[in-house]
Amino acid sequence: MSDPRELYQQVIIEHNKKPRNFGDLEPCTHQAHGLNPLCGDDIVLKLVMEDGAVKDIRFQGHGCAISKASSSLMTVNVKGKTQAEAEVLVDQFRAMIRGALDVEKEPHQLGRLTLFAGVKDLPSRVKCAVLPWATLHSALHGEDTTSTE
Amino acid sequence: MTTATLLDPARIRQDFPALTTPFHGKPLIYLDSAVSSLTPLPVVERMGRYQSFEHTNVHRGVSTLSQEATDRFEEAREKVRAFINAPSVKNIVWTRGTTESINLVAQTFGRQAIHEGDEILLSAMEHHADIVPWQLLAQERGAVIKVIPMNDDGELVLDGLEGLITDRTRIVGVTHVSNVLGTINPVKEIIARAHAKGVPVLVDGAQAVPHLKVDVVDLDADFYVFSGHKLSGPTGIGVLYGRKELLEAMPPWHGGGSMILSVTWEKTTFAPVPARFEAGTPPIAQAIGLGAAIDYVTALGLDRIAAHEHALLEYATERLSAIPGLRIIGTAREKASVISFVLDGIHPHDIGSILDHEGIVVRAGHHCAQPVMTRFQVPATTRASFAFFNTREDVDALVSGILKVQEIFQ
Numbered sequence A: 001m002s003d004p005r006e007l008y009q010q011v012i013i014e015h016n017k018k019p020r021n022f023g024d025l026e027p028c029t030h031q032a033h034g035l036n037p038l039c040g041d042d043i044v045l046k047l048v049m050e051d052g053a054v055k056d057i058r059f060q061g062h063g064c065a066i067s068k069a070s071s072s073l074m075t076v077n078v079k080g081k082t083q084a085e086a087e088v089l090v091d092q093f094r095a096m097i098r099g100a101l102d103v104e105k106e107p108h109q110l111g112r113l114t115l116f117a118g119v120k121d122l123p124s125r126v127k128c129a130v131l132p133w134a135t136l137h138s139a140l141h142g143e144d145t146t147s148t149e
Numbered sequence B: 001m002t003t004a005t006l007l008d009p010a011r012i013r014q015d016f017p018a019l020t021t022p023f024h025g026k027p028l029i030y031l032d033s034a035v036s037s038l039t040p041l042p043v044v045e046r047m048g049r050y051q052s053f054e055h056t057n058v059h060r061g062v063s064t065l066s067q068e069a070t071d072r073f074e075e076a077r078e079k080v081r082a083f084i085n086a087p088s089v090k091n092i093v094w095t096r097g098t099t100e101s102i103n104l105v106a107q108t109f110g111r112q113a114i115h116e117g118d119e120i121l122l123s124a125m126e127h128h129a130d131i132v133p134w135q136l137l138a139q140e141r142g143a144v145i146k147v148i149p150m151n152d153d154g155e156l157v158l159d160g161l162e163g164l165i166t167d168r169t170r171i172v173g174v175t176h177v178s179n180v181l182g183t184i185n186p187v188k189e190i191i192a193r194a195h196a197k198g199v200p201v202l203v204d205g206a207q208a209v210p211h212l213k214v215d216v217v218d219l220d221a222d223f224y225v226f227s228g229h230k231l232s233g234p235t236g237i238g239v240l241y242g243r244k245e246l247l248e249a250m251p252p253w254h255g256g257g258s259m260i261l262s263v264t265w266e267k268t269t270f271a272p273v274p275a276r277f278e279a280g281t282p283p284i285a286q287a288i289g290l291g292a293a294i295d296y297v298t299a300l301g302l303d304r305i306a307a308h309e310h311a312l313l314e315y316a317t318e319r320l321s322a323i324p325g326l327r328i329i330g331t332a333r334e335k336a337s338v339i340s341f342v343l344d345g346i347h348p349h350d351i352g353s354i355l356d357h358e359g360i361v362v363r364a365g366h367h368c369a370q371p372v373m374t375r376f377q378v379p380a381t382t383r384a385s386f387a388f389f390n391t392r393e394d395v396d397a398l399v400s401g402i403l404k405v406q407e408i409f410q
Helices: A010-017 A065-078 A083-098 A111-121 A123-140 B009-015 B041-054 B064-084 B098-113 B132-141 B187-196 B244-249 B284-300 B302-321 B348-357 B370-375 B392-408
Strands: A030-036 A041-050 A053-062 A145-147 B092-095 B119-123 B144-148 B169-175 B201-204 B223-227 B238-242 B260-263 B268-270 B326-329 B338-343 B363-365 B381-385
Touching: A010 A065, A010 A111, A030 A123, A041 A065, A041 A123, A053 A065, A053 A083, A065 A083, A065 A111, A065 A123, A065 B348, A083 A111, A083 A123, A111 A123, A123 A145, A123 B348, B041 B064, B041 B284, B064 B092, B064 B238, B064 B284, B092 B098, B098 B132, B098 B169, B098 B201, B098 B223, B098 B238, B119 B132, B132 B144, B169 B187, B187 B201, B238 B244, B284 B302, B302 B326, B302 B338, B302 B392, B338 B392, B348 B363, B348 B381, B348 B392
Parallel strands: A030 A145, B119 B144, B119 B169, B169 B201, B201 B223
Antiparallel strands: A030 A041, A041 A053, B092 B238, B223 B238, B260 B268, B326 B338, B338 B381, B363 B381
16 A cells, blocks of 8 residues: 555544444343454454345444444445355455455445555554455354454 | 764764655654664674674684674673673673573572562562563462562552561562653662561663663662563563672573583483573674674763763653643653553553654553553553663654544544
């Protein structure tokens, strides 16, 4: 990345300041706790799944702008999706961050989530961006806790 | 200041190739010596010379090479002894670092002295290395950990110390200089007050030895521990200083070669200290490297280093304090050249990433001191630490970098 401004774009700054779907969600049907022990990012993700789809989703916790904006944009993007569709996004997001999916050249359903493509050039921040997605995967698969370590 | 001359950072920086090599296309501004100091060329060259021309195992065999390697290795121990004014080289145990030194004390002295219901007293600003080894022991033994509190400036509150040291207290652990807050603790006073109640004290000197002249006899420390890699030396080498009668009463920890007098299937007798605690082949080049690092900082002069760093600390404190939305964590009266800070609404990891792009290396995170983060109700801080090679221009670059972070996050 030539300049961190390319990553810290207005959308990410704005979602960091005013995260969407932030707060507790009770009753919920699925939940998981995601931890990044190295840097202390910490999120609790709760979902209401109905008829195989994400009816509602909320997150709480604290972390850097990358993890918070990633959580916020994730909730916006998976709300209303079926579990299968949400899992496609989990896989594609992880592939993009790992550098295995070139969002410029290959087909994908990530939409605005491609804002995070630049994270692949900041190895120390990969875990921050991926944490909410790993936590979503855990929640959907009935695992209580996710750690990026 | 007692010395007539000042340090010359421009000349000193020639000893650190990383500082004269572009980093992200910019000059490297290294403000992270508290995490690990850069290694000066004379130390690298000394280790290289040893490894290339002088290396074999130590304390083994009759070859000239082995004898000379042993002599160099033991000369390094003498340099450490002189550096902290220990009475004898027998007080100096080589370890892998501060963490291993503390684990050694916990697993030998601690296992002998600490039983169910006993108490371990630690300060509120300990690094995880001086918390977790004691917690492991306390869990095993059913012992209790108690904490010396600190105030909002990051100074230990010692008014109630005599109340915290009870007839069940078996050891006090306190850091000489806080790695997060920079606080220089009055360890001599703490040791005297603990000794008045018959309790020994372990001092974590990892952050102190690079900045202060340490005299273990004057402090009257029972154990004093530090690492090579924060003192311009290599990783993988550290020091446990122990009072003679304590070390001699402690059982072995790791078993193996070098730590024995004789071994039969029935019984092993152990070597006297310090060899008793040095099983296996030690980190020889690293010990010699630490000796060279001690020569290096001694030649610069610890009083000159302290004066240079103190001037930088004062300048940085003044400049950082003037930034709106910036709060310094750790405002003790007595500080070493470490400044932790937080910015309103901006997480330290984002600060660290943006500063990194500017060529400025700082530490962002919990600094292996999560109880300190909890005490100040922050998830993490950004920390700048200054060494003898840093300059006022480095501080200016940090300030510009922070302003850029704030601009991006507007």
